[in-house]
Amino acid sequence: MKKIEHTGIAVRNMEASNALYTKLLGIAPYKTETVESEGVKTSFFRVGENKIELLEATNTDSPIYKFIEKRGEGIHHIAFDVEDIEAEIRRLKNEGFTVLNDIPKRGADNKIVAFLHPKDTNGVLIELCQDI
Numbered sequence: 001m002k003k004i005e006h007t008g009i010a011v012r013n014m015e016a017s018n019a020l021y022t023k024l025l026g027i028a029p030y031k032t033e034t035v036e037s038e039g040v041k042t043s044f045f046r047v048g049e050n051k052i053e054l055l056e057a058t059n060t061d062s063p064i065y066k067f068i069e070k071r072g073e074g075i076h077h078i079a080f081d082v083e084d085i086e087a088e089i090r091r092l093k094n095e096g097f098t099v100l101n102d103i104p105k106r107g108a109d110n111k112i113v114a115f116l117h118p119k120d121t122n123g124v125l126i127e128l129c130q131d132i
């Protein structure tokens, strides 16, 4: 794994949270993008080499909607940049991790992504992402 690519934060209200993080970081988000397949609207802030991804649910089936209902707003996942996501999926499965999608799917910000179940990773949802 190359580096932490982004930290995903589940928020109830994107507009309010964009304003809050703009004030906190002193910079505006560089992009917003809706990923319908995940049921999320995202916005991205650059912080040095890393990024903060704010996520708001677009429907009640969204993992973000369920997460906020159960746990409230907060850190939802940590994403790692990988060179070869298919090789990483194979490696991590061999190590016994539960990969939630064997076939990488389209994420936000020009990435393909895969997730590891938080039950195997000390309660933290892990995202792998590779540039496309």
Ligand SMILES: CC[C@@H](C(=O)O)C(=O)SCCNC(=O)CCNC(=O)[C@H](O)C(C)(C)COP(=O)(O)OP(=O)(O)OC[C@H]1O[C@@H](n2cnc3c(N)ncnc32)[C@H](O)[C@@H]1OP(=O)(O)O
Pocket: 008, 035, 038, 040, 042, 053, 055, 063, 064, 066, 067, 070, 071, 076, 077, 079, 100, 106, 107, 108, 109, 111, 113, 115, 117, 118, 123, 124, 125, 127
């Ligand atoms: C925009 C695309 C992409 C990007 O490019 O960056 C994204 O970041 S998309 C982000 C949203 N997508 C996902 O989260 C996809 C992966 N997640 C899942 O597949 C599911 O959310 C899940 C992790 C398998 C849980 O789904 P499910 O079992 O249906 O939901 P429950 O709500 O019943 O949760 C069961 C259990 O797991 C706990 N949980 C849920 N989410 C998280 C989390 N993010 N971190 C830690 N723990 C989590 C949940 O609280 C439940 O625990 P208990 O209450 O103790 O049973």
Ligand SMILES: [Co+2]
Pocket: 006, 008, 053, 077, 079, 127
């Ligand atoms: Co993410």
